[in-house]
Each structure stands twice: as C-alpha cells, then as structure tokens.
Amino acid sequence: xxxxxxxxxxxxxxxxxxxxxxxxxxxxxxxxxxxxxxxxxxxxxxxxxxxxxxxxxxxxxxxxxxxxxxxxxxxxxxxxxxxxxxxxxxxxxxxxxxxxxxxxxxxxxxxxxxxxxxxx
Amino acid sequence: xxxxxxxxxxxxxxxxxxxxxxxxxxxxxxxxxxxxxxxxxxxxxxxxxxxxxxxxxxxxxxxxxxxxxxxxxxxxxxxxxxxxxxxxxxxxxxxxxxxxxxxxxxx
Numbered sequence: 423x424x425x426x427x428x429x430x431x432x433x434x435x436x437x438x439x440x441x442x443x444x445x446x447x448x449x450x451x452x453x454x455x456x457x458x459x460x461x462x463x464x465x466x467x468x469x470x471x472x473x474x475x476x477x478x479x480x481x482x483x484x485x486x487x488x489x490x491x492x493x494x495x496x497x498x499x500x501x502x503x504x505x506x507x508x509x510x511x512x513x514x515x516x517x518x519x520x521x522x523x524x525x526x527x528x529x530x531x532x533x534x535x536x537x538x539x540x541x542x
Numbered sequence: 543x544x545x546x547x548x549x550x551x552x553x554x555x556x557x558x559x560x561x562x563x564x565x566x567x568x569x570x571x572x573x574x575x576x577x578x579x580x581x582x583x584x585x586x587x588x589x590x591x592x593x594x595x596x597x598x599x600x601x602x603x604x605x606x607x608x609x610x611x612x613x614x615x616x617x618x619x620x621x622x623x624x625x626x627x628x629x630x631x632x633x634x635x636x637x638x639x640x641x642x643x644x645x646x647x648x649x
Contacts, residue, residue, distance in 0.1 A: 466629065466640060467580075467631075469640060471637075472636075481636045484637070517586070524591075526592040526595075526633055527574075527633040528592075528633060529576075529586075529588060530588045530597065532585040534585055535585050
C-alpha cells in the first residue's frame with residue numbers, strides 16, 4: 423500500500439526544537455523528492471521546502487531559512503523535518519508529501535499530518 | 543516570489559450545480575499549476591496537475607484549464623462529497639506557493 427506515515431503530535435516550549443518523521447512505503451522512496459507543507463489553525467497551506475532524493479539538495483522557504491532542516495534516510499525510506507527555535511506561530515499541522523517526478527512536480531501523495539503545538 | 547490569488551474565497555452551491563474557481567498568478571507560470579482538495583481534518587489531495595491533467599481515480603466532473611497567469615477549476619454537477627476547500631499551487635519556481643483557498647459548501 424502506497425502511503426506516507428508521519429510521527430505523532432508534539433507539544434513544545436518556545437525556543438525548543440521539533441523533529442517530525444515521515445515514513446514512506448509502497449513505492450521507491452529514493453526516486454522521488456519529499457516536500458513539507460504546514461497549516462496553522464484555521465489557515466491555508468504554507469509550503470516550507472523540499473528535498474531531492476536524487477541529489478540531496480534542499481530548497482527552503484525564505485522565512486524559515488536558518489531554522490529548518492530537511493533530511494532523508496534512504497535505508498529506512500524516512501524523511502525528516504526539524505524546526506528549531508520554535509515560536510508560538512509555528513503551531514500548525516505539518517504535512518509531508520511525495521513530489522511527482524514528472525515535469526509538473528505536484529504533490530501526489532500526502533502524509534496524515536503531525537500536530538505541533540508551541541506553548542509556554 | 544510568485545503570489546497566488548483565488549476567487550471567490552467561498553461559495554455556496556446546490557447539488558448538481560456547475561462550480562468554477564479562479565486562480566491567478568502574479569507572473570506567468572506556463573502550465574505549472576496544480577489543484578488540491580482538502581476536507582476538514584484531512585490532508586490535502588491532488589486533483590489536477592499541469593493545469594488540466596486529472597489525477598488517477600478521480601471523477602471526470604473535475605477539470606482544469608488556463609495558462610500563463612489565469613487558471614480555472616471547474617466542478618461539473620457538484621456532489622455532496624465535493625464540499626471542501628480547494629487550493630491552487632504553482633510548481634513553476636520555488637517557493638512553490640499556494641493560493642489562499644476557496645471554500646465550497648452547500649446552499
């Protein structure tokens with residue numbers, strides 16, 4: 423069954439870090455990139471960045487540069503997104519998604535989402 | 543960065559109606575435009591990629607059109623299960639921005 427399964431919800435204090443995992447199954451993980459998208463409560467979708475499994479390159483949203491790090495572990499078909507120096511406005515549902523390898527590069531398979539709450 | 547706008551922000555329609563949602567990019571993105579559907583409490587799902595290609599397994603009442611800066615998602619004969627928020631997204635250049643969404647509910 424082709425799917426992405428994310429790690430469970432997290433509650434963090436401001437200034438802490440969080441690392442969310444996204445385990446792929448049912449397809450060849452190394453052949454596709456992984457993107458991360460977040461959604462604050464009641465808000466729309468915000469693209470955070472993506473990592474290419476082809477060359478390992480990462481592309482981050484400017485506003486998250488310096489705080490976000492995306493990695494993959496090909497041996498376990500798992501992608502990770504770490505966000506540091508958390509703030510209250512980082513409270514959101516975080517989604518991973520597989521990026522299609524055609525010219526359009528749409529996000530054709532999504533994880534179920536991980537709720538990250540940042541509160542003192 | 544490429545900014546994406548959508549109109550309307552919300553709409554109410556009846557079962558069987560034809561629904562159109564517009565999406566505009568702040569600069570030309572060719573046909574690098576994708577549409578997603580998100581139901582409450584769920585992850586988004588890809589509907590249309592490359593402006594007009596329907597994702598596999600989805601009903602043909604969904605269609606997309608446009609090019610350059612102006613795009614449209616059409617739902618022919620709205621069904622109760624289509625109630626959701628619809629987002630456009632450009633995959634022309636990073637950051638791969640989303641539109642603000644259009645909420646579709648029943649009249």
